[in-house]
């Protein structure tokens with residue numbers, strides 16, 4: 147409360163003073179911002195908002211701030227601990243993927259990534275000369291024996307009790323050891339100022355979504371850990387139009403399809419379809435399972451990035 | 458007079474023509490495919506199965522039949538599959554289109570079984586105004602009832618669930634309702650797992666018995682959240698019963714962080730790492746101290762030599 151009043155009085159002061167100073171041509175950056183703030187405040191622009199109890203209220207636009215639900219400490223603490231009793235797994239049915247790439251754009255929206263940065267990427271695969279090509283979405287495998295967390299010198303990347311591997315961008319020093327250690331190339335590095343850095347600079351850092359992204363640190367797929375807390379499926383899983391993804395809890399032996407909403411037994415799905423994990427010979431014990439691209443629902447129709455093939 | 462009739466006729470023709478054009482949208486269906494007939498009868502069982510499959514695979518784009526609440530996709534919005542101008546097609550035509558797909562409509566050749574596809578077609582036919590008469594409507598006639606009740610009995614010893622659906626007739630007698638499909642659902646993190654089995658229809662007493670899977674995990678005590686409901690709200694409105702039952706296999710979730718592993722927390726580092734590290738530190742410091750100690754001794758040694 148106290149802060150607000152002092153802010154207000156500063157604004158008032160600037161309003162009466164800053165403008166005249168500005169007019170006098172002495173434009174320091176400070177007074178410029180102050181004047182701009184004051185000017186923006188003057189014709190109080192009102193917006194209509196719906197409150198939680200269903201009332202329509204008018205609010206001064208200048209008072210709007212992005213909601214911050216939890217303080218940073220709380221977010222960091224619960225982000226490290228994970229959700230007790232859960233053991234998240236993903237199943238990707240390769241026979242249904244037709245390169246729609248909706249998972250990728252949903253992911254990029256959620257984690258504030260540019261179009262060329264991927265937490266999940268749809269790859270064009272061909273295992274050998276005479277085998278059939280297919281599309282393969284590849285997120286972080288959330289390994290149960292993750293090489294990436296072992297090499298981190300500052301304990302910035304870690305595994306939680308629900309199986310998810312996360313990165314704390316507040317701790318990460320950008321050494322990129324983990325990128326070198328990951329056999330699945332699941333990690334990306336923020337070489338430049340991330341997308342919309344200016345817009346989100348006041349947002350409290352959320353370790354479970356890696357937002358806002360930080361320049362000079364590493365980022366990767368998080369199984370949308372923030373959404374899982376609200377019992378929502380990961381962004382990519384719900385965005386797929388072709389029923390490729392199943393996601394669920396191995397402790398419950400159930401996975402739910404993101405497209406149809408159908409819930410099936412995890413063990414049965416894997417058993418019936420000969421599910422496998424990527425590069426199991428490395429002993430990384432991935433949590434992402436693949437169902438082979440057998441009996442494909444969609445023909446493989448050529449080049450990955452050919453516009454015509456993006457359905 | 459004649460002219461107006463002619464005009465109307467012409468308009469009508471144009472209307473039909475453009476209608477069929479818009480409908481066809483370049484979907485050419487081979488004649489042989491058109492002739493296919495639905496091998497499954499339009500029994501109420503098949504229709505309700507079809508409805509389930511429809512809700513799973515088709516509803517997300519096409520919306521509810523006859524309601525026209527489809528997704529507004531561009532350039533071609535999905536068709537309302539309950540509309541009469543869609544249902545003028547033969548079973549074979551619909552079957553062919555479902556199989557092949559076109560544009561935004563995916564192919565379902567391999568994602569849905571043949572049987573399921575015909576069930577969906579049976580379900581869609583139930584909206585067909587022209588063919589409705591031919592259809593066998595509900596083979597089982599339940600009397601008109603009020604105050605429909607769903608009771609659930611759980612037998613924990615042999616893991617069975619018994620649901621009873623009953624209603625009060627006009628004469629004031631409570632009777633069982635027959636041939637109604639029930640869903641037995643187990644709550645999981647992101648949805649409901651259907652454990653109804655093959656034939657979850659009430660018998661003549663209004664009872665339906667379901668065997669709970671022997672190996673489905675529950676929580677630590679084996680408890681699961683169960684939801685039993687009449688599958689189709691259309692019959693008697695929303696009827697459901699939610700209950701916590703102890704039918705699951707008691708499962709203790711393992712915390713992978715309890716394991717001593719290199720990727721684990723600091724508190725749970727592997728013993729050999731702790732031993733090597735502490736040993737190494739001790740060894741290095743003792744060497745340093747040893748050297749320092751010897752160096753302190755040096756002047757003394759020199760003195761004693763003097």
Ligand code: SF4
Pocket residue numbers: 285286287288289292293294295311327328329330331332333366430
């Ligand atoms: S896929 Fe790579 S980044 Fe993900 S847990 Fe495994 S090693 Fe780490």
Ligand code: SF4
Pocket residue numbers: 297298299300301302303313317318319320321322323324325363364
């Ligand atoms: S780049 Fe960051 S997360 Fe990766 S090993 Fe280095 S400090 Fe750890």
